[in-house]
Amino acid sequence: MYGNAYIDPNEKPLSILDGEDPIKLAEFEARIDRGEKIEPKDWMPKEYRKQLIRMIEQHAHSEIIGALPEGTWITRAPGFKRKLALMAKVQDEVGHAQLLYSAAETLGKSREAMINDLITGKSKYSNVFNYPALTWADSCIIAWLIDAGAIINQVANSKGSYGPYGRALERICVEESFHLKYGHHNVVTLATGTPFQRQMVQEALTRWWPPIMHFFGPSDKISNHTTILMRWKVKMASNDDMRQQFLNMYVPKIWDLGLVVPDVNLKLNEATGLWDYTEPDWDEFKRVINGGGPCNAERLAVRRNAEEKGRWVRKALLQKDSSYVTPLA
Amino acid sequence: MIKSLDPRITREQIELNNPINPLADMDQWETYEVFHQKKRGDQHEHVGIVHAPNLEMALLFSKEQFGRRGISVNIWVVKTSNVFASDYDDADIFETVPDKQYREAGGYKVMEMINKYKKENKKII
Ligand SMILES: [Fe+2]
Numbered sequence A: 001m002y003g004n005a006y007i008d009p010n011e012k013p014l015s016i017l018d019g020e021d022p023i024k025l026a027e028f029e030a031r032i033d034r035g036e037k038i039e040p041k042d043w044m045p046k047e048y049r050k051q052l053i054r055m056i057e058q059h060a061h062s063e064i065i066g067a068l069p070e071g072t073w074i075t076r077a078p079g080f081k082r083k084l085a086l087m088a089k090v091q092d093e094v095g096h097a098q099l100l101y102s103a104a105e106t107l108g109k110s111r112e113a114m115i116n117d118l119i120t121g122k123s124k125y126s127n128v129f130n131y132p133a134l135t136w137a138d139s140c141i142i143a144w145l146i147d148a149g150a151i152i153n154q155v156a157n158s159k160g161s162y163g164p165y166g167r168a169l170e171r172i173c174v175e176e177s178f179h180l181k182y183g184h185h186n187v188v189t190l191a192t193g194t195p196f197q198r199q200m201v202q203e204a205l206t207r208w209w210p211p212i213m214h215f216f217g218p219s220d221k222i223s224n225h226t227t228i229l230m231r232w233k234v235k236m237a238s239n240d241d242m243r244q245q246f247l248n249m250y251v252p253k254i255w256d257l258g259l260v261v262p263d264v265n266l267k268l269n270e271a272t273g274l275w276d277y278t279e280p281d282w283d284e285f286k287r288v289i290n291g292g293g294p295c296n297a298e299r300l301a302v303r304r305n306a307e308e309k310g311r312w313v314r315k316a317l318l319q320k321d322s323s324y325v326t327p328l329a
Numbered sequence B: 001m002i003k004s005l006d007p008r009i010t011r012e013q014i015e016l017n018n019p020i021n022p023l024a025d026m027d028q029w030e031t032y033e034v035f036h037q038k039k040r041g042d043q044h045e046h047v048g049i050v051h052a053p054n055l056e057m058a059l060l061f062s063k064e065q066f067g068r069r070g071i072s073v074n075i076w077v078v079k080t081s082n083v084f085a086s087d088y089d090d091a092d093i094f095e096t097v098p099d100k101q102y103r104e105a106g107g108y109k110v111m112e113m114i115n116k117y118k119k120e121n122k123k124i125i
């Protein structure tokens, strides 16, 4: 699972192409225009490298932190089959983090540096994981709808121009389809169950709707920067387009179950073919992504604890003569 | 603030501002390239990398990462540092002659010649 890479709006605008070799830049752009992929050892503009590291790294962090809210339900999953499935899903998410860290490493940032930036709070991860999964039904809504959002994002990004990221995402998308089906099965089970189960899943949906609407991020500002990132096939779809695609695919499925989406303005606008909705509370989004959410502190504390506790094992296994080499592809 | 639901917070009572020393270099070990064979008779295929402290652990992690679903019969792991690779900048080494039809089965068509020969020699055959 994942949310779109968060670009801090207060970051100084970059003079993106400053100092780039115009001939190399032209060759690079021509390669992308031909639909060819960029591989790790290829020449690339500094800004391309920087944005991809940020994006892939945030994605990796999202997978690893995303395992926490669902992971808390493994011990309390209702029945052995659900427990097995949830363990498999959580293991997949951690595996996704591994694949993505590897892809980011090919761009020259070490895994240690990325993890350090996560546990000190320097790097972002998907905002939705700063909210708690209060009941079993919350974990089901996450598995269905957050993973659904992630799939839309990941399918788009898998067609991007950077080879290692695309390959990792293709592998990830196959596994996400299990997460989506598993989540849907869980939600349908609750929604077609006892009145108490229905109430549980409705309450979970109500709690998760605002984070779901935040998931794809605020509307993109149309700037030179976004235009170049789209031309370089780093950013593959606008946040609003992905949000629309999500609403189009999943709102009817939610309504099918007789569940209520907590937004009175939500409807398909026949004239535009787009969904109307109440503008999400972006101040809340900013407050949470900058550390003010209900679970930000504990997510990082748990991650730091895991790093600290595992450290002696990793140190004991480390061989004296080993040295790091960047992955090839 | 909601009381945490995370058993690690509640049982282990982790402090929310627990300090940590940053990860040292090589904390995450070195990299191994992984080759996966789905079934007997298939080629081993490069599927990605793992970080591991030695070959045995690399194999174990590869099994978890690349062989945990579907079918698998075999995995190879190779230290990334032991792979000698060509350079994309030298891709011109693959350029020999523009037309390589002479190396392909499709470069050898005979029916036209045979038909022409048959037509011209109808009476004889
Ligand atoms: Fe997932």
Ligand SMILES: [Fe+2]
Pocket: A001, A002, A063, A092, A093, A096, A172, A176
């Ligand atoms: Fe995932």
